[in-house]
Amino acid sequence: MSKKVFIAGGGTGGHFYPALATSKYLAEKGYEIFYFGTKYGIEKDKDFVGKKFLYDIKGIRGKTGKIKSSFKLLKTAFEIKKIIKKEKPDFAICFGGYTSVPLGIASKLTNTPLFIHEQNSIPSYTNLLLSKIAKKIFITFDYSFKYFPKNKTVKTGLPIRKSVKDRLNLKKEEARKILSLDNRKIVLIFGGSQGAKRLNELAVNIAKNYSNLLVINIFGKSDYNEELPNLIKFPYYEDMGLLYKVSDIVISRSGSGTVNELIAFGKYSIYIPYPYAASDHQFYNVKWLEEKGLSKVLRENQLNKFFEIFDNILKLDITNFEDKIKQFSILNAEERIYKEIEKVL
Numbered sequence: 229m230s231k232k233v234f235i236a237g238g239g240t241g242g243h244f245y246p247a248l249a250t251s252k253y254l255a256e257k258g259y260e261i262f263y264f265g266t267k268y269g270i271e272k273d274k275d276f277v278g279k280k281f282l283y284d285i286k287g288i289r290g291k292t293g294k295i296k297s298s299f300k301l302l303k304t305a306f307e308i309k310k311i312i313k314k315e316k317p318d319f320a321i322c323f324g325g326y327t328s329v330p331l332g333i334a335s336k337l338t339n340t341p342l343f344i345h346e347q348n349s350i351p352s353y354t355n356l357l358l359s360k361i362a363k364k365i366f367i368t369f370d371y372s373f374k375y376f377p378k379n380k381t382v383k384t385g386l387p388i389r390k391s392v393k394d395r396l397n398l399k400k401e402e403a404r405k406i407l408s409l410d411n412r413k414i415v416l417i418f419g420g421s422q423g424a425k426r427l428n429e430l431a432v433n434i435a436k437n438y439s440n441l442l443v444i445n446i447f448g449k450s451d452y453n454e455e456l457p458n459l460i461k462f463p464y465y466e467d468m469g470l471l472y473k474v475s476d477i478v479i480s481r482s483g484s485g486t487v488n489e490l491i492a493f494g495k496y497s498i499y500i501p502y503p504y505a506a507s508d509h510q511f512y513n514v515k516w517l518e519e520k521g522l523s524k525v526l527r528e529n530q531l532n533k534f535f536e537i538f539d540n541i542l543k544l545d546i547t548n549f550e551d552k553i554k555q556f557s558i559l560n561a562e563e564r565i566y567k568e569i570e571k572v573l
């Protein structure tokens with residue numbers, strides 16, 4: 229009989245990509261993968277290893293939608309329970325967000341060993357809830373230890389997509405050639421998997437003020453019409469490793485995926501945390517890195533100070549930071565996760 233695993237975690241790239249990276253690793257280990265997500269998230273357009281089940285579920289937001297959303301999450305839990313009864317997975321692993329709720333409940337109802345992974349410094353409500361029934365909790369940042377029971381919490385780091393990691397060994401000059409870029413310094417600016425309007429505005433201002441720089445902006449959902457000779461725009465870019473490799477300075481939100489990928493590439497970044505992230509987790513995802521002098525964190529309401537800070541950073545030789553930043557990178561998170569799971573099964 230083949231080994232089987234049920235995996236959840238979607239909605240945004242931040243939950244989906246670590247779930248995907250771990251799934252690919254487990255598939256290589258001989259597991260049959262069953263993935264559970266939402267019809268409305270990033271997962272609807274992405275290939276996945278194994279079987280993909282997408283449901284009509286949304287996050288619990290606002291008073292009116294609360295009852296309806298909760299009902300749908302519960303209904304989905306019972307549908308997944310039926311699939312568990314049929315397929316009898318060896319274990320389930322959830323990567324947070326509301327899309328993890330149904331699989332978490334279904335695992336409890338069927339006594340399936342459940343593991344969870346927390347991507348952020350401050351756990352989501354879902355993971356706090358699921359941590360009560362999980363066999364082990366895998367975390368990304370040291371900051372999260374205090375929120376979970378010590379005896380079952382392990383720091384594994386964040387699984388990073390192979391396609392991103394594959395670019396780590398590419399030479400910067402090669403990356404420039406692939407993208408046909410000249411030798412100007414490159415500033416990459418983007419707001420996570422969804423994009424961010426404020427960062428797009430900043431990208432335009434940088435491009436206008438510094439013709440000696442090339443600005444690459446992934447603009448995400450909020451498109452704009454500005455055309456400038458030194459501004460390169462993409463709505464979304466699949467090969468992020470290539471962009472990281474080519475860039476000299478990065479300006480971004482501090483979602484966990486972004487932060488861990490930038491650490492892997494040793495990039496010095498100006499992080500502008502998303503101000504409305506739950507419990508301000510984006511700020512705490514990078515505060516520690518700034519305290520070590522290895523990044524700059526700027527609150528969105530301090531953007532008036534941006535150009536002063538940016539000018540100072542341009543004067544630094546930030547390649548000096550590269551190795552120091554890389555020291556904090558974990559490139560084998562999925563392997564660490566699997567080893568911890570094996571100890572329990």
Ligand SMILES: CC(=O)N[C@H]1[C@@H](OP(=O)(O)OP(=O)(O)OC[C@H]2O[C@@H](n3ccc(=O)[nH]c3=O)[C@H](O)[C@@H]2O)O[C@H](CO)[C@@H](O)[C@@H]1O
Pocket residue numbers: 240241242243245347348392418419420421422446463464465466467468482483484485486487489502505506509510
């Ligand atoms: C607004 C919000 O609440 N965002 C949350 C969401 O962020 P979000 O979904 O933005 O996620 P992250 O910053 O964690 O990761 C973004 C991922 O998208 C990829 N990417 C991005 C742009 C692009 O053009 N191409 C591409 O492939 C990046 O390589 C990265 O792997 O989940 C994260 C992980 O739980 C949280 O830390 C964030 O706080």
